[in-house]
Amino acid sequence: MxxxxxxxxxxxxxxxxxxxxxxxxxxxxxxxxxxxxxxxxxxxxxxxxxxxxxxxxxxxxxxxARHSNMWLPPRSADDLGARRRIHRFWAEPSFGLMGRTPDHVACVLTAFAAWxxxxxxxxxxxxxxxxxxxxxxxxxxxxxxxxxxxxxxxxxxxxxxxxxxxxxxxxxxxxxxxxxxxxxxxxxxxxxxxxxxxxxxxxxxxxxxxxxxxxxxxxxxxxxxxxxxxxxxxxxxxxxxxxxxxxxxxxxxxxxxxxxxxxxxxxxxxxxxxxxxxxQFHDSPSHTTANFQSLVRFGVKLEFMAGLAMRLAEIQGATGDPSVQATLGGEIGALCAAFDALVKAAERFPLITSGVARPHPQYVYAGMGLQRTLIVDMMRTLRELAGGAFQAVPSSDSAFTSPETRADTERYYQSAAAGARERIKLVKLVWDFVGTEFGGRQLQYEMFYSASQPVVNRRMFKSYDWAAATAIVDRCLGEY
Ligand SMILES: Cc1cc2nc3c(=O)[nH]c(=O)nc-3n(C[C@H](O)[C@H](O)[C@H](O)COP(=O)(O)OP(=O)(O)OC[C@H]3O[C@@H](n4cnc5c(N)ncnc54)[C@H](O)[C@@H]3O)c2cc1C
The missing domain is CATH 2.40.110.10 (Butyryl-CoA Dehydrogenase, subunit A, domain 2)
Known part of the structure; x- marks a missing residue:
């Protein structure tokens, strides 16, 4: 290596x-x-x-010879677990913000070779x-x-x-x-x-x-x-x-x-x-394997987003407020936990064909379909938690060093929970995540890194177990 x-x-x-x-x-x-x-x-x-x-x-x-798990041909759920670990390893340093690290196309090539x-x-x-x-x-x-x-x-x-x-x-x-x-x-x-x-x-x-x-x-x-x-x-x-x-x-x-x-x-x-x-992408396990990486990486980003929301609420002294707690629990925590469950289901219940394990398409495409909804909803929640905080900031960090502005900056940008430098550091981090050109691109990436929503939804249509669902209806119809 x-x-x-x-x-x-x-x-x-x-x-x-x-x-x-x-x-x-x-x-x-x-x-x-x-x-x-x-x-x-x-x-x-x-x-x-x-x-x-x-x-x-x-x-x-x-x-x-030892190789990174990103090159491991998956034969079982455990192999997919090994692949998940390496995807997290690559995603965590950027907090899930870099989607096309080397482990992404490695998925495609590994699946191609196995197929x-x-x-x-x-x-x-x-x-x-x-x-x-x-x-x-x-x-x-x-x-x-x-x-x-x-x-x-x-x-x-x-x-x-x-x-x-x-x-x-x-x-x-x-x-x-x-x-x-x-x-x-x-x-x-x-x-x-x-x-x-x-x-x-x-x-x-x-x-x-x-x-x-x-x-x-x-x-x-x-x-x-x-x-x-x-x-x-x-x-x-x-x-x-x-x-x-x-x-x-x-x-x-x-x-x-x-x-x-x-x-x-x-x-x-x-x-x-x-x-x-x-x-090539859909007959082979390449599409599900590569998008499994995308989902693992997105899971890291969701955790980061949840952490930003909690820190923002804490620094504003808002975590004791029942409506803020409901927002954090229902609009952030629940979605993060549900998404995590999808990733784990895709890994633990693979489809194994010709000796190759593909992350279960039903869960992969459900995750991809939800991804754009989750990112939009959670970014909006972050904005709601912030109120005008993103705009009530010094124009740059020089405000903390200029003898002309330092005293006002330290005094009026503080919160009860944190000094001004610490508070503004967090506020600027959240704004870079949701509001700057970089933040806008992050939103567009999650919406389109794979395909437009109708294309992803049609994949889900092909992957869901409709036979099981309609069998229940037929049983019901057959009862009377
Ligand atoms: C940040 C980012 C990073 C990306 N990175 C990569 C990368 O590394 N490698 C790569 O290959 N690609 C990459 N992509 C491209 C990505 O794969 C495509 O954006 C995605 O597949 C959608 O295709 P498109 O952009 O051509 O949009 P389109 O398919 O043109 O869709 C745009 C809109 O038009 C609609 N539409 C499409 N066709 C029609 C039609 N005939 N009539 C009416 N409406 C229609 C769609 O529903 C959608 O709403 C990236 C995209 C983004 C945003």
Whole structure:
């Protein structure tokens, strides 16, 4: 398992990143990325220090080498428990605010390798490619990001009917060495700080889309691959005290453009096969396994949110108030506990097919469907608890040091429960969670990190045990 330093060094690979129209020479030294990269490097160090911990790693049955549980092919509920532990391990340092840590796409690759027979349907060499890349990613402890949703050019028309070809990524030509990819995908979160990019489609393709029917990986420094991050929030955060989350945990969503990137054959998983691209995430355990990571990570965020609510109420001296207690219990505690139960049910009652355990889809999709409701409701509750506190704050931490303003600041921003510096520190933390651009992005992430609500709800429709429910009705009808 690699160290944080080795990870940071791997990012100095000449990748093409453009910010505000200018090329970024070295992401590891740029203020937009330096802090989130530091966070990830710290977790790599912690993971390396724990490489012999059986709670977080497993021994390969053939080689005996130990690997992170994020690469463990799950065969049982206990294996899913091992995967849950590593997801929490990666989520806790960012309080669940970084969703696309290395353990996310590791789920996809692990599930693909455990389900190689799907890729073999396109030819055994493609199944070989999947397994070989999975083993490499596992052995080198790689950080892989993914781009699987195309830009919103025209959601009513398939890729091959767009105003011009290859707005969505597709194969412009094939050579003996590999395939040449052109086009763009909308978002690859964390791409600027990952090692490799997985590229395919989770949005359904249709017959006629064969040029677009690809599934492949490329290194982040592949010639022709351009990374266009949205505005990183760390660059606008004036201090850690004023923006404790924006300044440290922005994983930076990034549009990716493929300017005729040559992808060697050995990095191609699916080639010009619409059915296989459509099947890869849902026939294989990849979608439930990756979203299990998302749910575990979201559970950490919910706990963080519950803690913020309680601390906010405490600092305002409001915890003894019956209506505040009812709000904390009913609108925060109950939802957090219910969500935790869903994650545990998905783990403890897996569906085991072909020897692979997938977190139970019924609970995974129930969790995903509830996620956006929970985040919206709980953010609103935090706002209700805060009242005008977010706006009644000094403009920056300089107010505490300026001889002109220090006395007023210390006096009028205090509460009965805490001094001004401590109280404002908490208030600014909560605001960065619910109200800043970083906070808004967090809300959007939970609403859309996987798909729009109707898409998630239709997955739930397919996963719920309707047969059991209708059997009860039939029994009732049969009684009279
Ligand atoms: C913060 C964030 C991070 C993300 N990170 C990643 C990432 O790392 N990798 C990745 O691949 N993707 C990522 N995504 C993209 C994510 O997968 C998509 O946003 C999600 O799948 C929804 O697709 P979309 O954005 O294209 O929205 P759309 O599918 O276009 O949906 C937008 C709205 O339009 C509606 N709609 C859709 N189609 C139609 C239609 N034909 N007619 C009428 N209404 C329609 C939907 O119901 C929805 O309300 C991220 C998204 C966010 C917000």
């Amino acid at each position: 690699r160290s944080g330093d080795a990870y940071v060094a791997s990012l100095r690979d000449g990748r093409t990143v453009f910010l505000d129209g200018e090329r970024v020479d070295d992401v590891t030294k740029h203020p937009a990325f330096i802090e989130p990269i530091r966070r990830v490097a710290e977790i790599y160090d912690r993971a390396k220090a724990a490489e012999h911990d059986p709670a977080l790693t497993y021994a390969d049955p053939i080689t005996g 190689r027979h799907l890729f073999d349907r396109g030819g055994a060499r493609f199944g070989d490619n999947v397994v070989r890349f999975y083993e490499r990613a596992r052995d080198e402890d790689l950080y892989v990001a993914y781009a699987i949703v195309p830009p919103q050019v025209d959601r009513a028309s398939p890729a091959h009917r767009h105003p011009e070809p290859f707005l969505h990524p597709g194969v412009v030509r094939e050579t003996g060495a590999g395939i040449v990819v052109r086009g763009s995908h909308a978002i690859a979160t964390s791409a600027t700080m990952a090692d490799w990019l997985f590229v395919s489609y989770i949005t359904p393709l249709v017959p006629g889309d064969e040029d677009y029917a690809i599934s492949l990986v490329m290194p982040m420094n592949a010639e022709g691959l351009r990374l266009y991050p949205r505005r990183p929030y760390a660059t606008t955060a004036t201090s850690v005290y004023d923006y404790p989350l924006s300044s440290r945990f922005d994983e930076v969503d990034t549009t990716v453009v493929f300017n005729d990137v040559l992808v060697p054959w050995e990095h191609v998983f699916i080639y010009r096969d619409v059915d296989l691209v459509n099947a």
